[in-house]
Amino acid sequence: MACPVNGARSKRVDTLTVKSLVRKLPVGMPNTQYYFCDASDCEVVYFALDAEAPRFRREDLLVRVGAKETADPIPICYCFGFTRQEIWDEIRSTGKSGVAERIAAEVEAGRCACEVKNPTGKCCLGEVARAAKYGLRLLHASTI
Numbered sequence: 730m731a732c733p734v735n736g737a738r739s740k741r742v743d744t745l746t747v748k749s750l751v752r753k754l755p756v757g758m759p760n761t762q763y764y765f766c767d768a769s770d771c772e773v774v775y776f777a778l779d780a781e782a783p784r785f786r787r788e789d790l791l792v793r794v795g796a797k798e799t800a801d802p803i804p805i806c807y808c809f810g811f812t813r814q815e816i817w818d819e820i821r822s823t824g825k826s827g828v829a830e831r832i833a834a835e836v837e838a839g840r841c842a843c844e845v846k847n848p849t850g851k852c853c854l855g856e857v858a859r860a861a862k863y864g865l866r867l868l869h870a871s872t873i
């Protein structure tokens with residue numbers, strides 16, 4: 730589904746995620762399918778197809794939306810609070826990142842809560858891997 734503001738292709742998000750992370754839910758909010766816009770240059774986080782349904786912007790959420798942030802702290806894992814900087818710091822001092830393994834062990838043990846903590850409603854492991862890969866590239870280019 731395309732974001733009505735910037736046209737970015739957006740994925741479905743569970744209503745529970747929207748209800749959990751929007752600071753103040755509007756009274757009479759329709760029960761409808763919401764989508765998550767992950768474009769960093771777009772202020773809209775959640776939108777619905779239903780034109781009557783309110784859209785939610787960055788400032789409407791209780792948490793910083795990692796995908797929308799360009800300045801630190803950029804949250805990557807919402808369950809255990811890892812930021813991009815922490816992943817990069819570990820890479821800078823040890824040459825690798827063990828964050829994904831640590832999170833995977835927590836997920837395995839059933840201790841994550843992505844659907845109510847992560848604005849995407851999804852597990853952060855893909856984002857963690859991407860941040861680590863980028864950090865390694867920066868390390869090799871000696872820019873972190």
Ligand SMILES: [Zn+2]
Pocket residue numbers: 732733734735736737766767768771772773
């Ligand atoms: Zn958008």
